[in-house]
Structures are given as C-alpha cells and as structure tokens.
Amino acid sequence: MNAPSAASPSASGQVVTRFAPSPTGFLHIGGARTALFNWLYARGRGGKFVLRIEDTDRARSTPEATAAILSGLTWLGLDWDGEAISQFERADRHAEVAHDMLARGHAYKCFASQDEIEAFREAARAEKRSTLFQSPWRDADPASHPDAPYVVRLKAPRDGETVIDDKVQGRVVIRNDQLDDMVCLRSDGTPTYMLAVVVDDHDMGVTHVIRGDDHLNNAARQIQVYLAMGWDVPVFAHIPLIHGEDGKKLSKRHGALGVEDYQRMGYPAAAIRNYLTRLGWSHGDDEFFTDAQALDWFDLTGIGRAPARLDLKKLDHLTAQHFSVMDDAAVLHELQEYLAATGAAALNPAQLDGMFRSMPQLKEKARNFTQILERGHFVLTMRPLEPDAKAAKALNNVSRGILSELTPHLQNASWVRETLETLVSEFAAHRELGLGKIAQPLRAALAGRMVSPSVFDMMIVLGRDETLARLAEAVARHDD
Numbered sequence: 001m002n003a004p005s006a007a008s009p010s011a012s013g014q015v016v017t018r019f020a021p022s023p024t025g026f027l028h029i030g031g032a033r034t035a036l037f038n039w040l041y042a043r044g045r046g047g048k049f050v051l052r053i054e055d056t057d058r059a060r061s062t063p064e065a066t067a068a069i070l071s072g073l074t075w076l077g078l079d080w081d082g083e084a085i086s087q088f089e090r091a092d093r094h095a096e097v098a099h100d101m102l103a104r105g106h107a108y109k110c111f112a113s114q115d116e117i118e119a120f121r122e123a124a125r126a127e128k129r130s131t132l133f134q135s136p137w138r139d140a141d142p143a144s145h146p147d148a149p150y151v152v153r154l155k156a157p158r159d160g161e162t163v164i165d166d167k168v169q170g171r172v173v174i175r176n177d178q179l180d181d182m183v184c185l186r187s188d189g190t191p192t193y194m195l196a197v198v199v200d201d202h203d204m205g206v207t208h209v210i211r212g213d214d215h216l217n218n219a220a221r222q223i224q225v226y227l228a229m230g231w232d233v234p235v236f237a238h239i240p241l242i243h244g245e246d247g248k249k250l251s252k253r254h255g256a257l258g259v260e261d262y263q264r265m266g267y268p269a270a271a272i273r274n275y276l277t278r279l280g281w282s283h284g285d286d287e288f289f290t291d292a293q294a295l296d297w298f299d300l301t302g303i304g305r306a307p308a309r310l311d312l313k314k315l316d317h318l319t320a321q322h323f324s325v326m327d328d329a330a331v332l333h334e335l336q337e338y339l340a341a342t343g344a345a346a347l348n349p350a351q352l353d354g355m356f357r358s359m360p361q362l363k364e365k366a367r368n369f370t371q372i373l374e375r376g377h378f379v380l381t382m383r384p385l386e387p388d389a390k391a392a393k394a395l396n397n398v399s400r401g402i403l404s405e406l407t408p409h410l411q412n413a414s415w416v417r418e419t420l421e422t423l424v425s426e427f428a429a430h431r432e433l434g435l436g437k438i439a440q441p442l443r444a445a446l447a448g449r450m451v452s453p454s455v456f457d458m459m460i461v462l463g464r465d466e467t468l469a470r471l472a473e474a475v476a477r478h479d480d
Contacts, residue, residue, distance in 0.1 A: 032259045271321075
C-alpha cells in the first residue's frame with residue numbers, strides 16, 4: 001500500500017470518492033453499501049473511487065481482514081483506482097500536518113495529565129457545567145512549557161457555529177462552544193484517527209465524503225482541521241445505517257452480516273448491487289434496474305434520512321429478476337465462483353456443458369445458486385442414480401410399467417423437443433392418462449429428484465442414449 005502524493009481536492013474538477021474500512025473483521029453489508037454508494041457516485045460522473053484501509057488500530061487490524069475486504073469488494077464488482085492506501089503507513093505525514101498547525105497557531109502543546117483532565121471533569125459535573133476539557137495550556141507562553149510529554153491539541157473556535165451543508169441530512173449547525181480541542185497527536189507522537197482521516201482525504205483528493213451518519217458529529221470537528229490548514233472542505237453526505245426487519249440496528253441475530261455470507265448464500269453480485277443501491281436510495285418507484293441504469297440515475301438527493309430495513313424477501317425477488325436477464329455464460333461463471341466460495345467441488349467439463357445447455361431452464365424463477373444446482377442435479381449426477389425419497393416414491397410398480405411401455409416409442413423417435421412432447425402426449429392419451437401421470441415418473445427416472453426442468457428439456461440435454469439408459473435403470477428398480 002503506497003502513500004498518495006498531496007493534491008488539492010478541487011484541482012482537477014473531478015469527483016473523487018473513497019471507501020475507508022477498518023480491517024478488524026469482515027466487510028459488513030452496511031460497509032458494502034457505503035462502498036457501493038461511493039462507487040456509483042464517482043463512476044457515474046467519470047470520477048475516481050479510491051480505497052483506504054484504516055489500519056491504525058494495530059492490535060485489531062489483521063492482514064486476513066484486509067484480504068477479506070478486498071475480496072468482498074472484488075466480488076461485488078467495485079473496482080477502485082490505484083492501490084489501496086494504508087493509513088498506518090502515513091503516520092509521518094499526519095504528524096507533519098499536526099506540527100504545521102502548531103506553527104500556524106491553530107494547535108498547541110498540552111501537558112495536562114489524565115488525572116488533571118479527570119479532576120477538571122469532576123469539578124464541571126459538580127458545578128453542572130460542560131465537561132469539555134478546557135486546557136490551561138491553550139494560550140500558555142511557550143517559555144512556560146515544561147520538559148515533559150505532551151499531546152498536540154487543535155485550537156478549536158470557542159465562538160460562533162460550524163455549519164455542515166450535508167447532502168443527506170440537510171443543514172446541520174453545531175455551536176462551536178460544544179466542540180473540544182481534540183487531540184491530534186498523542187504523547188508518543190502517533191496521530192489520532194480524527195486527524196489522520198482529514199489528512200488522508202485531502203491528500204487523496206477526495207471531493208465527496210459519503211459515509212454512515214454515525215460520523216456526522218465527527219464532521220464538525222474534522223472541518224476545523226480543513227480550516228486550520230486552509231484546505232477545501234469536501235462535500236459531506238452522511239447516510240443512515242441499515243436496520244434489520246425488526247427496525248433495530250443490524251446484529252448477528254439478523255443473520256448474515258458479511259458480504260461473503262451473501263455470496264455463500266448463493267446470491268449473484270448483480271442482485272446484491274441492485275438491492276443495496278435501493279436500500280436507502282430511490283429513483284421513483286423503480287425496484288429492479290441494471291448497473292448501467294444505477295450509474296446513470298444515482299445521486300445523493302435520492303438518499304433518504306430514515307434507516308433502511310433489510311428485507312431478504314425483496315432480495316430474493318430481485319435475484320430472480322436478475323437471473324432472468326443475465327447471460328447464461330455469466331450465470332455459469334458466477335455459479336463456479338459460488339462453488340469455490342462454499343468449498344464445493346468444481347464442475348467437470350461434461351457437467352459444465354450440461355449446465356450451460358440447461359441454463360435457460362435452470363435459472364428460470366431461481367432465487368439463488370442453490371436452487372439452480374438443485375434443478376441441474378440431473379446433469380451433475382451419473383448413473384446409477386440414487387433417487388431421493390420423493391423420486392423413489394414416484395417410481396412404484398405402476399409407474400415403472402408405464403415407463404417400460406413408453407421406452408420403445410422413444411428409441412427411434414426424432415430427438416427434438418416438439419417431437420418428444422407430442423409423442424409422450426399421444427402415448428398418455430392412448431393410455432387414457434393425464435400427462436402428469438407420465439411426467440412425474442419420467443422426472444424421477446431422469447433426475448432422481450422431483451425438482452427439475454421440464455422432462456422434455458432434460459431429455460434434449462441428456463440425449464437419446466443417456467435418457468434411455470436412465471429409463472432402463474428406473475424400470476429395473478425394485479421396491480424396498
């Protein structure tokens with residue numbers, strides 16, 4: 001991860017957004033939506049989308065978590081510009097800015113101990129006044145500075161107000177007497193998160209900060225750093241968090257939380273992108289839309305202020321719609337990625353061929369890859385078939401007798417779907433049977449399952465020889 005060179009956010013006039021996760025765990029679904037919103041806003045305007053890994057918490061940050069975040073973004077199709085930036089590796093640059101603010105008179109050295117700070121707050125609580133620490137070192141003569149450890153504090157304004165013209169939350173006004181002189185450098189010389197974020201956003205040329213509304217209060221404090229350094233303040237858009245179906249903040253009790261969980265549940269990336277885009281943002285009444293439409297339509301004004309609720313039933317519905325318009329080869333490719341993600345065995349060439357030729361039927365109304373695999377079981381299995389309980393029940397003495405009578409009619413038939421369908425229908429009429437009385441045992445014999453594509457579609461994919469072999473095998477079965 002390389003450090004970016006300093007650049008003015010407004011120098012090129014190009015929109016630059018960022019996603020800045022902490023590598024302390026998996027890519028949360030809420031974080032994925034934040035990344036998606038940033039990606040859509042930048043890409044839809046010909047701008048840049050950059051990635052920063054905020055790995056300053058060395059105790060909790062892990063390479064594995066970083067890898068999981070990058071993998072999750074890649075699976076979602078959210079490409080970023082340049083290399084991912086490590087915040088930790090930029091500590092020297094952050095300290096440089098803190099010392100620059102000292103030189104400008106916008107920061108000061110504070111020698112107050114933790115005991116002194118706590119004593120100040122206890123007295124404030126007793127006197128029922130603000131507990132925001134007011135350092136006695138704010139305006140102290142440098143000549144009075146002791147030879148002792150110190151922190152560098154921002155000299156925040158005491159009068160007036162700070163206004164955040166937020167593109168989602170509207171005009172947010174914070175009284176400056178509610179702002180503290182936040183610590184920018186700790187006593188060991190390491191930068192704080194609040195400083196590092198601002199410096200990194202500036203140096204990376206970020207023009208629009210789109211993030212969760214839990215950071216809204218931070219914005220007022222971070223703006224002071226921009227002003228102290230004479231930097232352009234970016235456009236802020238603080239988006240509501242995602243809640244569960246019960247209206248409460250997402251937690252483990254709501255099920256899957258990480259992006260990788262949704263991949264392992266069998267959702268295609270396009271459906272997740274569509275669903276997450278619609279989760280808290282709207283374009284009229286449109287629910288289903290393509291990536292091209294999302295890039296064209298997405299704007300900050302469409303983001304609502306209320307928390308969005310996770311609704312997996314809606315995700316299932318969107319998934320079915322996406323499968324219906326996806327190219328068969330694309331579905332098969334992502335199916336293979338799904339198998340790899342779940343640790344399942346890869347498909348062999350014959351299975352891949354059969355799945356591809358069956359895909360128009362397999363993906364119809366499917367809500368996940370698990371359903372596609374279940375419907376495609378007939379091409380994934382080899383003789384001898386092991387019918388499941390329902391299929392075995394359908395292959396009773398009577399139905400096996402029917403299949404035995406049908407088989408000779410198929411041996412010399414023209415192997416095209418329409419001919420096969422006509423032949424079986426005429427056979428059923430001759431026997432004075434409903435088509436279902438023949439289709440059910442046929443399905444059981446060919447698939448070993450009662451969930452499958454049409455029996456005629458299966459016969460075409462399997463071919464004459466394999467179809468007849470499976471029928472012969474089914475006829476030869478004995479009831480247990």
